[in-house]
Every structure is written in structure tokens, then in C-alpha cells.
Amino acid sequence: MKTTTERIQQRLQRPRKMTTISMRMPENVLEELKEIAPMLGFSGYQPLIRAYIGQGLRQDLTRLENSPVQILTESLRKQGIADEVISAAIAESGLKSA
Template sequence: MLIDRLKSRLTKDRPMTSITLRIPVDVVESMKAIAPQRDFSGYQALLKSYLSEGLRRDEAQFASHQQARLIEALKRQGVSEEIIEAAERELSAA
């Protein structure tokens, strides 16, 4: 579930891996200039922030899309609007 994945990202002792990216020099220079303005220690921390922001946005978008598809499928199966709304309220309260 998306919420569980997001919660697990809050732990500081997650396994890490190293990767290699080829990024244009001018982009790296721009990140180096912007990082201190956004209170980051360096461009790599800024890059991680950009990746995290984009990933969270995409995951939320896709989760929302999946939820909408599930609701439509439940309606086609004859699940009442009241039951679906109650389930959504229950999930929101969790």
C-alpha cells in the first residue's frame, strides 16, 4: 500500500545503493548554485530532493488513479454508493 511505502521512507536506516548518472555540466553547476539557496548542503542532496518530490507526486497520482478504477469496478459489481463512501471515510480516518 502506498501509505506503508511512504511511512517506510521516513526511517533513516534504509538500505542504500550507489548509482551513476550522466548529467550535463551546466545542470550540475545550476544545482550547485541553487542548493545553498534552498538550504541544502550540496547539489547531491538537492538532486535527491528533486527525485523524492517527483516520485511522491507520481505515486500519489497513480494511487489516486487506481483508487478511482477500484471504485468504478465496485460500482459495476453492485456495491452501493453508501458502502463505498463509508469505506473511503474509514480509510481517511486511518
């Protein structure tokens, strides 16, 4: 996992690199997103979805910060263990971050 400082530095980079994804969503949810996006000041439903995802992501990152798994991850990174190895070990062990 990245440190808080690394995450903040990435968020502050402009322009931020974007990538295209495809996801399935119930039609009525998409219709409602399209309907409320302008009411909330968004130019369309996609920026609104990005805002919702960003908000949830920031909440989870805050909740998980300084968890035992995060502290262990940082210690292993300092020991030179690759992030891919750490992530695989956490997934394999079934550890939860909070």
C-alpha cells in the same frame, strides 16, 4: 506496486539504506545545481537532486494511486500473484497507470 502504507513505512525508517548510482547529466545542469543548492538550504547538490527526485516521485505516486492498474495490481497481489509477475504483465501489455 507497493501500497501507500508500505511506502510510508519505508520512508519513516531511519536510517534509510542508501545505494550508489551513476548517471549522466549535462555539465551546465550540474553547475547550476551546485550553485543553487546552498541558496535553498541544501548541504550540496546531491541532497538537492534527491529532493527533486523525491518530490516528483511523490507527485506521480499520488497521481497513480487508485488508478485501474493499481486496483488490478492490489487484487492480483491478494490472489497470491508475485509482484515480479504483475510488473512483467503490465509492462508486456503496455498498460498505463493514468
